[in-house]
Amino acid sequence: GQNIDQPTEMTATEGAIVQINCTYQTSGFNGLFWYQQHAGEAPTFLSYNVLDGLEEKGRFSSFLSRSKGYSYLLLKELQMKDSASYLCAVRRYSTLTFGKGTMLLVSP
Amino acid sequence: NAGVTQTPKFRILKIGQSMTLQCAQDMNHNYMYWYRQDPGMGLKLIYYSVGAGITDKGEVPNGYNVSRSTTEDFPLRLELAAPSQTSVYFCASSYSRKTSGNQETQYFGPGTRLLVL
Numbered sequence: 001g002q003n004i005d006q007p008t009e010m011t012a013t014e015g016a017i018v019q020i021n022c023t024y025q026t027s028g029f030n031g032l033f034w035y036q037q038h039a040g041e042a043p044t045f046l047s048y049n050v051l052d053g054l055e056e057k058g059r060f061s062s063f064l065s066r067s068k069g070y071s072y073l074l075l076k077e078l079q080m081k082d083s084a085s086y087l088c089a090v091r092r093y094s095t096l097t098f099g100k101g102t103m104l105l106v107s108p
Numbered sequence: 109n110a111g112v113t114q115t116p117k118f119r120i121l122k123i124g125q126s127m128t129l130q131c132a133q134d135m136n137h138n139y140m141y142w143y144r145q146d147p148g149m150g151l152k153l154i155y156y157s158v159g160a161g162i163t164d165k166g167e168v169p170n171g172y173n174v175s176r177s178t179t180e181d182f183p184l185r186l187e188l189a190a191p192s193q194t195s196v197y198f199c200a201s202s203y204s205r206k207t208s209g210n211q212e213t214q215y216f217g218p219g220t221r222l223l224v225l
Binding site: 042087 | 139141143148149150151152153156158166167198202204211212213214215216217218219
């Protein structure tokens with residue numbers, strides 16, 4: 001089976017940096033995705049890690065440690081529009097198992 | 109490119125009624141997926157398909173059926189609607205090559221909100 005844990009909620013201030021953690025236990029691993037989901041909308045792809053290390057994409061970075069079953073999403077220079085739910089998903093072959101998501105609230 | 113489209117956007121069903129949620133993609137993706145999302149919960153995989161004529165169960169398939177007669181379309185059928193099927197349903201698609209290192213990012217449709225009363 002698969003078990004994925006993320007914090008339920010986080011708050012941060014505009015312009016700050018926030019790190020959203022994800023830990024997983026899985027019987028198979030083919031990569032880890034991060035998706036962003038605004039309220040009432042569909043998830044949209046943010047990042048993908050398959051090897052250990054940091055992947056950087058503009059204001060967003062994602063880190064993976066396969067030996068520790070751990071990933072994080074780092075958001076820099078937070079903007080109000082970053083208020084959303086962030087979903088961690090582990091890929092096993094061609095299916096994804098999602099965590100419950102972390103609701104991030106960015107305040108002025 | 110419209111991407112992944114879903115119809116209807118919102119529907120109210122009575123207990124015991126049946127309906128089909130439509131999903132189509134125009135990206136020539138071979139893999140398609142159906143998820144449901146309940147408040148405060150992550151996405152749960154209902155069914156998926158790796159190509160026309162091939163479907164497989166996900167984590168929560170009970171009460172649902174699917175078919176994949178074309179590459180583009182992947183409808184989800186609810187035969188006897190129950191209140192427990194009240195949820196938001198997302199369809200997604202991805203492209204898979206039979207080579208290692210393929211990312212297979214899933215792209216999601218806008219969702220169908222279903223209320224069963």
